[in-house]
Amino acid sequence: MALPGFRDFYPDDCAFRNAIFSKWREVAHRYGFVEYDGPPLEPLDLFTKKSGQEIVTQLYNFKDKGDREVALRPEMTPTLARLVTARHKDFKKPLKWFSIPQVFRYERQQKGRLREHYQFNCDIIGEAGLEADIELIALVIDTLRAFGLTEKDFVVRLSDRQFWTDFMNAKSIPEDQRYAFIQAIDKSEREPREKTAEKLGPLAAEVFAILDDASTGKSERLDTVETGLRHRGLQDYVKRDYTVVRGLAYYTGVVFEVFDRSGEFRAIAGGGRYDNLLKNLGDVDLPALGFGMGDVVLGEILKKNNSLKNLKKNNGIYVVIADENHRPKAMGLVQQLRDTFGLPVDYPLVPMKVGRQFQAAEDQGRKVAVIVDAETGKGQVVSVKNLASREQTIWSIEDLMKSEVLK
Amino acid sequence: MALPGFRDFYPDDCAFRNAIFSKWREVAHRYGFVEYDGPPLEPLDLFTKKSGQEIVTQLYNFKDKGDREVALRPEMTPTLARLVTARHKDFKKPLKWFSIPQVFRYERQQKGRLREHYQFNCDIIGEAGLEADIELIALVIDTLRAFGLTEKDFVVRLSDRQFWTDFMNAKSIPEDQRYAFIQAIDKSEREPREKTAEKLGPLAAEVFAILDDASTGKSERLDTVETGLRHRGLQDYVKRDYTVVRGLAYYTGVVFEVFDRSGEFRAIAGGGRYDNLLKNLGDVDLPALGFGMGDVVLGEILKKNNSLKNLKKNNGIYVVIADENHRPKAMGLVQQLRDTFGLPVDYPLVPMKVGRQFQAAEDQGRKVAVIVDAETGKGQVVSVKNLASREQTIWSIEDLMKSEVLK
Structure with a gap:
């Protein structure tokens, strides 16, 4: 048995997982992002420095044999910050970097709740302008489009943390109440309205008006982002929604979360701008923004939509050895086919009917069987059978190696 | 700083690593192998059950918050055994499975010594015949050939654990001395001859004769394997060498290790048949064989040989925005190019000369710049400049989307 909350990937599951990874990589490359990676195990303080000591209760952390406090990474951003701050002078800005780490949380075990998942992380570092926000949000949209999902399947809920900061400034909300204010908005969707109203106090009516009708909340930043997405033809994938604040304290500007339209699943992805984080973590003043997308919720949606269902499509060659006397010739042929076509080529390891x-x-x-039998075994020819059409023809090996019939 | 012995993968390193992974996958697929994976963290006893309590001193192990003894996997075979024994009835034999796990060891830190690496693991399960050994050894050869290495660069040293078992039977070596005997042969290359002779006692001369001239050691198994490889044209990649015994106790038949011909590096890969392991670990009696190949030694050899050096080859498109008034049009174009060609498409996030x-x-x-300027910005045309030849031509966007010029 695997440990609770850890997945095994048998071949079908692994093919499904890898198909998700391939699409993620393909779209990131299309957007000019380059891949990086870091260790799954990091010093504990890399994570507490960003998220505070509270995070430790959720971490897979321990003391190693060298008496170091270490943890399996719960997220990639601290590692990214570590890499970038250490060598930021070596790279032209903006950086467009992505990674597909497996990340780990030790939370109280709930039925079906995983303690690991893979997360597609895309970040742009070193660009303060909103064009970077537009590029990042376009990337998250195109990632989901690459899986065949459309504007009918998902929506990017756009918001602006700075909008709320400005609001709190205008209302002179004291510093020590701001975290609670943001938390109240964050939870407003999942709590009874009275409870949120109680938390918000005299501001409740005004806040609810904005949450209920986003068009009443003015944000030039979001206007610009929406216009930019319209230029790319992606306007139907987004909806302004000030409820989204991304719980974590470190976001500074445009933020977003992606949900399926049916409302059946948890968030597919989330992210936004975090311009102060690199300065706080690594003393390097670089604006930054990014998103994370997990493989679990996405996988559930793809399974529901029957996407990625053709993973085991017809491909490759089976060499049928119909006469064991000619196994040596057949094996030379297997080798030649593998060398020439780079396709899966299989054959019976032992004599078989x-x-x-x-x-x-x-x-x-x-897709195809290449048959070596008593007849064809003697010369430089083979039978080729298309396994779908059942059509069978004789080929010279020389012609076969140049033909497209096996592909 | 990363933890000692752990690697960061900045984009160039990550591209190099991923190029190795891609080749590994490509060749494994060509051989009809399918990929699986398991958790990086496993119950400790999964590893001690196979390798004994001694292994613990080398493991990254700890007690988790649920009071479970766990360890970061030091190798993949126990996980493979766990997966296969749990569901072996669901799969047709033989299984041809591969994986590319990151594996971890907590050894005393030496300069430059890593505590993690990636390991290409290929195993065939459920076939006792030597054709499986041949297939596996051909795979290890073709994996290295896929990186451009030839028989001048590396050699597979072939041996046979059963040969030595037969030898020990013939000489009536008592059971309790057999492990030491195998160990003496294993270490014979790295120790002064006198020391090995002392360990071998009266058998020293006979053993040295076999080690010095492999042709004096008879093994029908190796004869068959060599013939099988000859049928595939791979005979020049192997050399019989009875020194190879693969330290670990569990091998039962043909074993092999792959080295660079120059002798400069540690082993590139190693493996062999372990017919009793699944029975011992999971009480499922299936013959099995496999090899592991790490990314570190292979990477060093590829760097020395200047392989994989063209990773950053010319590809993709840069959209030059020469007139900011036409940025909206340019962004529509960026989107269209990414959608149509699936190639990297980049552009300036901010106004730039x-x-x-x-x-x-x-x-x-x-490879190519697509230029939107004051002139072309107005209509449905763009300039296209080949960045190598510096040739520049005007294209209608419609034609451009159908052409091959950008690829």
């Missing part, structure tokens, strides 16, 4: 070999070819989802 | 934009395009290794 021809019918069972064709069955194996079918089980493996192969 | 045209010369600096071309410089950025060059820094990023882009």
